[in-house]
Amino acid sequence: MPTMAILQERLGDESELGDEAPDPALPPRALPRPEATIVPEVETDAAKLLDAAVVVAPEEAEGVKAKTARFAQPELKGSTSMFSRGSLDSSYTGFSGGRATGAADIRLLGQRASNNMDSNIQELLSFQGQKYLLRASNLCSVLHRFAAILKNSAGSAHTYAMSEEVTHIDAFISHNWVVSRALKFACLTLHFNFWPALIVALLLMLSLAFGQSWGALPLATTHQNGQRGFFCTVLVAPTAMLVLCFWHELLLLVGASCRCPKVFLDKTCIHQVDKKVQQQGIKKLGAFIRKSRHMVVIYTDIYLIKLWTVYEVACFLSLHSAGKLTIIPMSSPLVIFGGLTIAYAGTLAGQFILFYGIADEYVSAHFAYAVGGLLMALVLRQSARTQDSIRSRVSQFTVDACVCFCEDDRPVVYSSIALLMRARGQVAADASDQEALTAFELAVRECLPGALVASIGPLGIKYQHVVTVLTCTYLAAGMDYYFANSFAQSHVMTMSQVVLFRICGVVRIATWTFGIFPLMVALQSLWGARCMHLRGLSEMAFVWLGVVVLVLLGIALQQPVQYLHNMADEGSVIGIVSMFAILIFTTVLARVVFTGKKPPAWKGGTRGSS
Numbered sequence: 079m080p081t082m083a084i085l086q087e088r089l090g091d092e093s094e095l096g097d098e099a100p101d102p103a104l105p106p107r108a109l110p111r112p113e114a115t116i117v118p119e120v121e122t123d124a125a126k127l128l129d130a131a132v133v134v135a136p137e138e139a140e141g142v143k144a145k146t147a148r149f150a151q152p153e154l155k156g157s158t159s160m161f162s163r164g165s166l167d168s169s170y171t172g173f174s175g176g177r178a179t180g181a182a183d184i185r186l187l188g189q190r191a192s193n194n195m196d197s198n199i200q201e202l203l204s205f206q207g208q209k210y211l212l213r214a215s216n217l218c219s220v221l222h223r224f225a226a227i228l229k230n231s232a233g234s235a236h237t238y239a240m241s242e243e244v245t246h247i248d249a250f251i252s253h254n255w256v257v258s259r260a261l262k263f264a265c266l267t268l269h270f271n272f273w274p275a276l277i278v279a280l281l282l283m284l285s286l287a288f289g290q291s292w293g294a295l296p297l298a299t300t301h302q303n304g305q306r307g308f309f310c311t312v313l314v315a316p317t318a319m320l321v322l323c324f325w326h327e328l329l330l331l332v333g334a335s336c337r338c339p340k341v342f343l344d345k346t347c348i349h350q351v352d353k354k355v356q357q358q359g360i361k362k363l364g365a366f367i368r369k370s371r372h373m374v375v376i377y378t379d380i381y382l383i384k385l386w387t388v389y390e391v392a393c394f395l396s397l398h399s400a401g402k403l404t405i406i407p408m409s410s411p412l413v414i415f416g417g418l419t420i421a422y423a424g425t426l427a428g429q430f431i432l433f434y435g436i437a438d439e440y441v442s443a444h445f446a447y448a449v450g451g452l453l454m455a456l457v458l459r460q461s462a463r464t465q466d467s468i469r470s471r472v473s474q475f476t477v478d479a480c481v482c483f484c485e486d487d488r489p490v491v492y493s494s495i496a497l498l499m500r501a502r503g504q505v506a507a508d509a510s511d512q513e514a515l516t517a518f519e520l521a522v523r524e525c526l527p528g529a530l531v532a533s534i535g536p537l538g539i540k541y542q543h544v545v546t547v548l549t550c551t552y553l554a555a556g557m558d559y560y561f562a563n564s565f566a567q568s569h570v571m572t573m574s575q576v577v578l579f580r581i582c583g584v585v586r587i588a589t590w591t592f593g594i595f596p597l598m599v600a601l602q603s604l605w606g607a608r609c610m611h612l613r614g615l616s617e618m619a620f621v622w623l624g625v626v627v628l629v630l631l632g633i634a635l636q637q638p639v640q641y642l643h644n645m646a647d648e649g650s651v652i653g654i655v656s657m658f659a660i661l662i663f664t665t666v667l668a669r670v671v672f673t674g675k676k677p678p679a680w681k682g683g684t685r686g687s688s
Contacts, residue, residue: 199501202364202494203397211355211362212369213241213347214248214340217270218326225263227343231255233350240346248339250370252390257378257408264411265376267322269404270339272414275321276546283314283549287557297562300433307562310554311429315422318550319415341374342366360487364494367393375405382471382526385480389491392522395529396498405533407468409461414543416457421551424450429555451625455602458539459621462607465530465538472526477515536674537603544599544672548591556587582646585657586639593664594635598628600671 205212219240220227227237253262289295290307297305321328329335347366348359363386367373373394381387394403477495482488496514499505505517534540560583571579605624612620639660645653 198497201361202497203368205362205365205369208358208362210243211359212244212247212366214244215241215343215346216335217249217338217341218330218335220251220341220343220346221263221266221270221326222330225259225266227345228253228259228262231345233345235351237346238349238351241343244340245369246340247342247366247370248372250342250367250373250390250394251376252373252387252394253376254378254380254384254387256380257376261378261408261411262376264415265406265408266374267326268411268414269374269406271322271325272542272546274325275318276542276549278321279314279318279546279550282317283310283554283557286310286313287561290558291561298433305562306433307558308429310558311425311551314554315418315425315550318546319418322415342370361490363390364393364498368397370394370398372402372404373398375403377405377407377468379467379471382475382522383479383481385477385482385488385491388475388477388480388522389495391526391529392495392518393498395525396502400525400529400532403529403533405530407461407464407534407538409457409464409538410534410543413457413461413539414547417454417543417547418550420453420457421450421547424453425551425555448625448629451602451628452622454599455606455621455625458599458603459606459617461538462603463610465607466610468530469527472523472530475522475526476519531674535672537600537672538607539599539603539672541596541669541672544596545592548595552595553587553591556583556591560584560587578649579647582643582654582657585646585661586643589639589657589661589664593661593668594632594639596668597664597671598632600668601631602628 200206227240251266286295286309287307290297290309295307295309298308300306326335326338329338349355367390373391375381375387375391391403477492482491492511492515495518496511499514499517499521500507500509504521505514509517560580602624605627606621609617609620642653642656642660646657647653
């Protein structure tokens with residue numbers, strides 16, 4: 079069954095057509111290039127198919143047409159069941175299916191498209207003759223002052239001036255205005271500032287570790303008159319948090335905001351004062367989505383009951399692969415910001431206990447693990463409830479149940495949805511709007527769960543988020559210990575012993591940071607997703623039980639890891655090789671657990687099609 083590449087057949091080449099309106103009296107193929115036939119390149123990305131075309135000679139086109147005899151019209155007029163499960167050999171790719179669309183498929187459906195539908199599709203998905211409407215805002219401006227622009231939906235000429243004419247959009251921000259500004263700010267900074275925060279934290283940690291090791295930074299004295307480093311433990315996590323929240327402000331400050339992505343925000347990219355231009359922009363919502371390379375969905379419980387946001391995400395999945403869709407549930411900022419705060423507090427508490435002699439290192443470490451583990455378990459439990467709510471809402475999704483702020487917009491959205499479903503061949507060209515809407519509902523129920531898994535993983539939390547929390551806390555504290563202690567003990571250790579001490583220590587804490595601890599978080603996430611009917615004290619007892627089991631498991635795993643570390647520290651080749659082998663094995667296993675199996679490919683098509 080063809081993918082959205084058929085829209086290229088109906089839209090033609092925008093660059094060739096310019097501002098000229100199509101003549102309904104002429105066949106759609108005759109307008110762009112009267113002496114040639116346009117065949118879209120074979121791509122799996124429907125958005126690229128809409129923008130790229132290859133010119134072939136008319137006689138070659140006739141040869142392609144001759145090969146399409148096996149595609150009979152009755153096959154396309156079956157039911158409205160558009161999706162069938164595929165094998166696990168390819169990742170989920172959205173509404174457009176998992177296989178590349180052949181030129182023969184596209185050409186045949188192009189012949190079936192009516193001129194009226196071609197005109198409507200151009201109106202829906204093309205900026206032809208209205209390229210001045212294609213606008214985007216600088217992300218730094220959107221996030222400025224804790225995303226002040228997201229406080230409310232009221233717009234003005236000033237907010238419209240925050241956008242500029244562009245040729246493409248880096249990210250389409252899909253959200254609901256009733257969601258709090260703080261939550262949207264947290265979701266957007268987590269998505270766009272995550273990697274700068276992690277890189278800055280790593281560079282700072284390495285700088286502080288070597289600075290303490292070389293004596294450039296002072297060391298703290300413990301109750302036993304020993305010396306320990308503390309700069310990494312104290313500074314790395316807060317720095318990562320600050321960069322997460324203010325990286326865009328730094329770019330504005332140094333005049334590097336041009337490096338920020340260009341994003342679509344309805345308040346700034348659609349005129350809010352000039353009603354005529356506003357209506358033109360609203361009608362081009364599908365064209366904005368088509369020109370967007372990525373979509374960021376700020377997901378809350380109300381997302382799937384708002385008609386416009388449902389249309390946005392469905393339209394995006396019709397035009398792009400699910401790999402370009404990022405869904406950020408409201409629990410994600412809670413996991414990363416809350417988890418980082420919890421782990422940081424637990425690490426500081428453990429260091430306080432150690433420095434003041436309240437307990438030895440073994441007790442202080444496990445105290446930090448227990449406190450941090452309990453609080454993280456509660457966060458993961460809340461995340462599990464969010465995922466369960468998403469699945470429940472998706473399974474019960476209906477278009478009629480969606481709320482539209484302005485009911486006058488409902489017929490417009492319904493018409494756009496029906497047009498998309500007909501254009502993609504998911505229903506017959508002469509199907510009623512109700513049949514098209516029913517097909518759309520089935521598509522949402524089938525495809526959004528796969529898109530969600532592809533975006534946030536089967537556990538509802540990403541591996542890189544867990545590793546970032548552990549890197550900024552546990553790994554940072556470990557770097558203080560192994561690098562600072564080795565300097566203090568250097569008068570009784572040879573240089574080779576110091577190097578071996580550091581290498582073995584870093585491998586040990588890296589094993590826990592990248593492998594064992596993430597696996598324990600995955601187990602806690604799976605535990606937290608069970609028995610969702612429990613409430614109150616019974617739920618707390620259930621969560622506590624999971625934490626106790628995991629703490630005992632951690633203690634059990636610590637013994638063999640510590641034994642191998644001691645062997646490696648003494649220069650044993652078997653110990654060194656074993657330590658590296660465990661690091662690699664646990665890291666790979668953790669990645670597999672968090673990624674899960676590739677979601678099945680959902681292939682668009684009617685019954686009886688392949």
